[in-house]
Amino acid sequence: MIQNNHPSKQLTMLQKKVEGLERKVGELESRLSIPRPKEKLLNTAEACMYLDVGRTSLYRYMDEGLLSYTMVGKQRRFALQELDRFMDRDRKDALPSIL
Numbered sequence: 591m592i593q594n595n596h597p598s599k600q601l602t603m604l605q606k607k608v609e610g611l612e613r614k615v616g617e618l619e620s621r622l623s624i625p626r627p628k629e630k631l632l633n634t635a636e637a638c639m640y641l642d643v644g645r646t647s648l649y650r651y652m653d654e655g656l657l658s659y660t661m662v663g664k665q666r667r668f669a670l671q672e673l674d675r676f677m678d679r680d681r682k683d684a685l686p687s688i689l
Contacts, residue, residue, distance in 0.1 A: 629669050629670065629671060630669075630670050631660065631662070631667035631668065631669055632667065632668045632669075632670065632673070633665060633666075633667060633668075634648060634665075634666055634668075636668075637668040637673060640670075640673055641673060641676070641677065651676070652666070656676065656679075657672065657673075657676050658672050659672075
């Protein structure tokens, strides 16, 4: 708790903390108020072309739980972000050159 030894010093410290919190709240409010674009969803044919795989492979990835999708009615749709994540999952960076 606050001690009565240096009330003006403690008040100044509390004011600085409140100002910092107000600044952070303002930053969060501004981030939340930015409208976010809707994510583009691809159908199965478009996802196959994007991944450069066949329809059978695409369905196998879904069945194995490697690729997530969204049902829109009776059709599967794929978020571009999810397709990019899927492609990067087994990415291997090049080894540094020894030369």
